Structures are given as structure tokens and as C-alpha cells.
Amino acid sequence: MAHDPIHLGRNNCATCAIRHRAVCGALADEELKELGAIGRMRQFKAGDIILADEEPTTFFANIVSGVIKLEKTSADGRQQIVGLVFPPDFLGRAFAKSNPYFAQAATDVEACTYPHTAFENMLKKHSGLEHRLFENTLNELDAAREWMFVLGRKSAQEKVASFLHLIAKRQSMVGCSHGHAENEPSGASRFDLPLTRADIADFLGLTIETVSRQLSNLKRQGTIQLLSGREVFVPNVDRLASLASGDDEAVA
Amino acid sequence: MAHDPIHLGRNNCATCAIRHRAVCGALADEELKELGAIGRMRQFKAGDIILADEEPTTFFANIVSGVIKLEKTSADGRQQIVGLVFPPDFLGRAFAKSNPYFAQAATDVEACTYPHTAFENMLKKHSGLEHRLFENTLNELDAAREWMFVLGRKSAQEKVASFLHLIAKRQSMVGCSHGHAENEPSGASRFDLPLTRADIADFLGLTIETVSRQLSNLKRQGTIQLLSGREVFVPNVDRLASLASGDDEAVA
DNA sequence: CGCGGATTTGAACTGAATCAATCGACGTGG
DNA sequence: CCACGTCGATTGATTCAGTTCAAATCCGCG
Incomplete structure (x- = not known):
């Protein structure tokens, strides 16, 4: 739980798993060397607080493996996850005095981190890097708004199906080395849930019990199988997708 | 309802009401002239569709007056407003093949519009302009995530109070000529609701009836007064804010 | 004056929350 | 090695906030 990441040495960008898909992919060799010089690989354990709410940002990061949750908490303890950060996403709010939310490792995480000031200087210097981060941010905004629909208008069943579908999509993408390929999985899919039931509830605006019931x-319908631990098997992703959007009705 | 805006002549940037607060405020005189040359002032009527969903973006715009709603609709007709665009906000999704949502005038709207390609060329050429738009987008992302908490975790009463508080904040800001001042209103406030009950419901993930009841x-509590037409009077904005965050409980 | 859309209000219903109990996996210590 | 405690997850019974269905009421406008 403590904020005590393992510091590894400098990263070797050339062999980095997310080299081409992360924001640093925008850079030419020369610039990449410059960015690599300020980057440092770190590991976090599930539960570690990576960036604290309302605190000055001390660093930014590219996620190499694992999942980070972005969370909002109100004074009376209600929580809402407002974003999930998968590889090769970028973590951190540029150009702000303080973090607008809590960032906590949902699973064990490996990330390439950059000191706050040095990174913002890079942004100012290399407009290509800023452009890439901008496009990233636009995609995050689209995703956030997509999720607003889920939160505001979908039933519990649709919400849970939407969540599973999202995870299936993102996990299937982790493998591919280039591009944000539009390869929607449509056949079978098998993956580990990166979140606990409580996290899923906080992501969907539901309670733990409702998530579990859905x-x-x-499972009873046969749309998914719950295997050992966090593992899920989806025989037909299309079916899940249609439940997520409410096209389909019950199937007994 | 038809997509038939009134085309006015070229705008005079020097006297523009939103000159300093909009993205164009990033530009030096020389560049401003260049942007002004491609800008055209247009007026839309309440209900006009400004940008259609899934269609190529034909133009971008700075909102000078009025309010635009960004809406998502599902196949079965459910709707969710995923953002409101006030002056001096920027409208349009840069660097995308198509619009990720519907943009419709909630009230009569005046906007300074820029042709798609010409504007994106300006972005490529002037990294200062892109930077300003980037900061804008970051703020929109923060706002969207803030709203995700409202949608996922707040009660109907809190949602409606949050909405009124949001409008009170934004409307009070329309007056000031510079900066995104952090001047939260705290005393009394009077404003026109830019949305119908149906729109408010779609923004809050509720039904029309629930919005009306709340x-x-x-009104019964004395937290607000509903005046003629769409006008609302809030004697104590702080009180509204505390209802919005659930600090406070009932007051009979 | 009367029409039509927007809004309010009422009554009944229901999906998800709440309250409560049990289960299962896992790690620790006797 | 097994009993125990903890934490996450499941399942059941009950409650309640918000929806749904239905009916007034209000209001701008020709």
C-alpha cells in the first residue's frame, strides 16, 4: 500500500514493448535519446498510490504493463473511477498545478516515468511530442464521454457487459506492437480482470452486490465463464457487445 | 430545426466579446489576422443541428453566445448529453475522421466558425494555437470526469443541484472579459436555464419527471425560486453547492 | 379563445441499494 | 497439519429512490 516503488535503471527505449504506440513514438532518434535520458522505469504493486489527489504532480509516466485506475472520492466517502490507464497510455495531467484525481495501481504496474519539470520542458521544446500527447488526450476525452453514456443511461446488466467488453478490447490490444489497431475481437476471448468487484462497482456506479449478481x-446465461481467480472466458464477444448496448434482450 | 444557419460577414476580432478568453487569444496580431481571415460569424437557432454524429467535421467554432449541447444517442433512442459548450469554448473534434457526437444548439447561438481543413492547417503551423487548444481539451477532460462522478454516484437531488450550480458558475463567467477567473459565485445569482427539462434529464441521466420533482x-425548501419562463433565482449559491455535494441534508 | 408543447403532479411499479448471512481462498500461527 | 482469521465474493430478503404510466396544469401564440 505504501508509496514505495521499485526504482529500476534507465530504460532502453529501443527494446521497449510500447515503443511505437506510446507518446514517445512521436520522436525521432535524436529526440528519443533526450527523452530516454529523463525516463526511468519503475514498478508499482497493486494498491500503490501513484499520484495523489490535489497534490502537485511530481512525475508523468507511460504505462508499460498493468492497469492504473483514476479515481474521484467525495468527502462522504463515495468513490467513482473516472478512467482506466492501460499500456501504452500516458499518465498525468500536464500543465496543472495539482492532480485532478487519485491514480492507484489496480494491478502490479511497470511504468516509464518522467520528472514533472523536465517532461514539460520537453513538451515545450518538441511540438511533435506535444501533438502526440494532444491526440492522446482527445482520445481520452472521447472515451470519457462514451463512458458518460454508460453511467447515465445503461442498466446494471448493460453496464457490466460494457465493462467486460471494454476489458476484452483493451487486453487483446496489449499484444500488438504497432498502432491502435481497430481490430475488435469478435470470436472468443480470455483475459484476467484487472479490477476487484469493488473497483468494478466504482467504475460502473453500482454496488458490489449488483456487480456480483450481474x-x-x-454466467448462468452462458455469455461468460468465470474461471479460477480473476480469469474470464468469453465464448462470443459479439454476444457480449450486443448485451452491452441493449440490442439484445434476455435469453433465459 | 433545419441546418440553415445565418451567415454573417467576416468577424472583427479586435472587438470580439471573447477575444481574450477563446483559443484565438493565443495568437499575436499577425497570426490573429490570418485566423480572422478564415473565420466567419454565424448564427444558429435553438434546435439547429450544428455538427452531425458520425459525419465528417466540416467546421470548427468558437462559441460567442448561447449554449450548445453535445449528445450521444443509442440505437434504441436513449440519449445522454456528454457536454455543454458555453462561450468562449471551442467546438469540434480536431484530427478525427468524423464527429464522435451530435452537437445541437440548446439556445440561439452565435459562433465564429472556421473551415475544417484551413483550421487544421493553422494548428499545424502555429504550435501556440495548438497548445491553447490542448489546454482547452485538458480542461474539458477534467470536466467530463468530474461529471462522471455526478452521473455515477450522486442522488437525483444532488444531480439537479449540481446542474444548477454548474449553470450559475458558467453564466456568471460569461460577463467577465479576461481569464477563466476562479470567481465562484457565493452570494445570490440569477440566470436563465439554457436547457429544457428533457435536456436536463438527458444531461443528468434522469427522467423529465424526476428533474421536475427535484x-x-x-423550490419548496427555498433553495431556489422558479421565476417566469426559464429564469431561476438562487438566493444563496453556497447552499446550492452544499446540496450538490451532499454535505448538507434536508432542511424541511 | 383554443390549440399544442412543456411542465407539474399523482399513483403504482421495479431495478438496484441496503441489510444480512454464508462461502471460499489464502496466509499465519499454534 | 489443521484451526483460525481475514478479505473478497456470492446469495438471499427487504426496502426505497427513481421510473413508468396517467392525468392535470401552465403558458406562449396564432
Whole structure:
């Protein structure tokens, strides 16, 4: 739980798993060397607080493996996850005095981190890097708004199906080395849930119990199988997708 | 309802009401002239569709007056407003093949519009302009995530109070000529609602009836007064804010 | 004056929350 | 090696906030 990441040495960008898909992919060799010089690989354990709410940002990061949750908490303890950060996403709010939310490792995480000031200087110097980060941010905004629909208008069943579908999409993408390929999985899919039931509830605006019940429903229907631990098997992703958007109705 | 805006002549940037607060405020005189040359002032009527969903973006715009709603609709007709665009906000999704959502005038709107390609060329040429738009986008992302908390975790009463508080903040800001001042209103406030009950419901993930009931509750409590037409009077904005965050409980 | 859309209000219903109990996996210590 | 405690997850029973269905009421406008 403590904020005590393992510091590894400098990263070798040339062999980096997310080299081409992350924001640093925007840079030419010369510039990449400059960015690499300020980057440092770190590991976090599930539960580690990576960036604290309302605190000055001390660093930015590219996620290499694992999942980070972005969370908002109100005074009376209600929580809402407002974003999930997967590889090769970028973590951190540029150009702000303080972080607008909590960033916590949902699973064990490896990330390439950059000191706050040095990175913002790079942004100012290399407009290509800023452009890449801008495009990234636009995509995050689209995703956030997509999720607003889920939160505001979908039923519990649709929410849970939407979540599973999202994870299936993102996890299937982790493998591919280039591009944000538009390769929607449509056949079968198998993956580990990066979140606990409590996290899923906080992401969907539901309670733990409702999430659990809906997962049981989907299992009973045969839409998903819950294997050992956090593992899920989806025999037909299209079916899941249609439940997520409410096209389909019950199937007993 | 038709897509038939009134085309006015070229705008005079020097006297523009939003000159300093909009993205164009990033530019030096020379560049401003260049941007002004491609800008054209247009007027839209309440209900006009400004940008259609899934269609190529034909133009971008700075909102000079009025309010635009950004809306998502599902196949079965459910709707969710995923953003409101006030002066001096920027409208349009840069660097995308198509619009990720519907943009419709909630009230009569005046906007300074820029042709798609010409504007994106300006962005490429002037990194200062791109930077300003980037900061804008970061703020929109923060706002979207803030709203995700409202949608996922707040009660109907809190949602309606949050909405009124948001409008009170934004409307009070329309007057000031510079900066995104952090001047939260805290005393009394009077404003026109830019949205119908149906729109408010779609923004809050509620039904029309629930919105109406909650407004009646707030009125009965004395937290707000509903004047003629769309006008609302809030004697104590702080009180509204505390209802919005759930600090406070009922007051009979 | 009367029409039509927007809004309010009422009554009944229901999906998800709440309250409560049990289960299962895992790690620790006797 | 097994009993125990903890934490996450499941399942059941009950409650309640918000929806749905239905009916007034209000209001701008020709």
C-alpha cells in the first residue's frame, strides 16, 4: 500500500514493448535519446498510490504493463473511477498545478516515468511530442464521454457487459506492437480482470452486490465463464457487445 | 430545426466579446489576422443541428453566445448529453475522421466558425494555437470526469443541484472579459436555464419527471425560486453547492 | 379563445441499494 | 497439519429512490 516503488535503471527505449504506440513514438532518434535520458522505469504493486489527489504532480509516466485506475472520492466517502490507464497510455495531467484525481495501481504496474519539470520542458521544446500527447488526450476525452453514456443511461446488466467488453478490447490490444489497431475481437476471448468487484462497482456506479449478481447472470446465461481467480472466458464477444448496448434482450 | 444557419460577414476580432478568453487569444496580431481571415460569424437557432454524429467535421467554432449541447444517442433512442459548450469554448473534434457526437444548439447561438481543413492547417503551423487548444481539451477532460462522478454516484437531488450550480458558475463567467477567473459565485445569482427539462434529464441521466420533482423540492425548501419562463433565482449559491455535494441534508 | 408543447403532479411499479448471512481462498500461527 | 482469521465474493430478503404510466396544469401564440 505504501508509496514505495521499485526504482529500476534507465530504460532502453529501443527494446521497449510500447515503443511505437506510446507518446514517445512521436520522436525521432535524436529526440528519443533526450527523452530516454529523463525516463526511468519503475514498478508499482497493486494498491500503490501513484499520484495523489490535489497534490502537485511530481512525475508523468507511460504505462508499460498493468492497469492504473483514476479515481474521484467525495468527502462522504463515495468513490467513482473516472478512467482506466492501460499500456501504452500516458499518465498525468500536464500543465496543472495539482492532480485532478487519485491514480492507484489496480494491478502490479511497470511504468516509464518522467520528472514533472523536465517532461514539460520537453513538451515545450518538441511540438511533435506535444501533438502526440494532444491526440492522446482527445482520445481520452472521447472515451470519457462514451463512458458518460454508460453511467447515465445503461442498466446494471448493460453496464457490466460494457465493462467486460471494454476489458476484452483493451487486453487483446496489449499484444500488438504497432498502432491502435481497430481490430475488435469478435470470436472468443480470455483475459484476467484487472479490477476487484469493488473497483468494478466504482467504475460502473453500482454496488458490489449488483456487480456480483450481474456477473452471475451472465454466467448462468452462458455469455461468460468465470474461471479460477480473476480469469474470464468469453465464448462470443459479439454476444457480449450486443448485451452491452441493449440490442439484445434476455435469453433465459 | 433545419441546418440553415445565418451567415454573417467576416468577424472583427479586435472587438470580439471573447477575444481574450477563446483559443484565438493565443495568437499575436499577425497570426490573429490570418485566423480572422478564415473565420466567419454565424448564427444558429435553438434546435439547429450544428455538427452531425458520425459525419465528417466540416467546421470548427468558437462559441460567442448561447449554449450548445453535445449528445450521444443509442440505437434504441436513449440519449445522454456528454457536454455543454458555453462561450468562449471551442467546438469540434480536431484530427478525427468524423464527429464522435451530435452537437445541437440548446439556445440561439452565435459562433465564429472556421473551415475544417484551413483550421487544421493553422494548428499545424502555429504550435501556440495548438497548445491553447490542448489546454482547452485538458480542461474539458477534467470536466467530463468530474461529471462522471455526478452521473455515477450522486442522488437525483444532488444531480439537479449540481446542474444548477454548474449553470450559475458558467453564466456568471460569461460577463467577465479576461481569464477563466476562479470567481465562484457565493452570494445570490440569477440566470436563465439554457436547457429544457428533457435536456436536463438527458444531461443528468434522469427522467423529465424526476428533474421536475427535484426542482419543485428545491423550490419548496427555498433553495431556489422558479421565476417566469426559464429564469431561476438562487438566493444563496453556497447552499446550492452544499446540496450538490451532499454535505448538507434536508432542511424541511 | 383554443390549440399544442412543456411542465407539474399523482399513483403504482421495479431495478438496484441496503441489510444480512454464508462461502471460499489464502496466509499465519499454534 | 489443521484451526483460525481475514478479505473478497456470492446469495438471499427487504426496502426505497427513481421510473413508468396517467392525468392535470401552465403558458406562449396564432
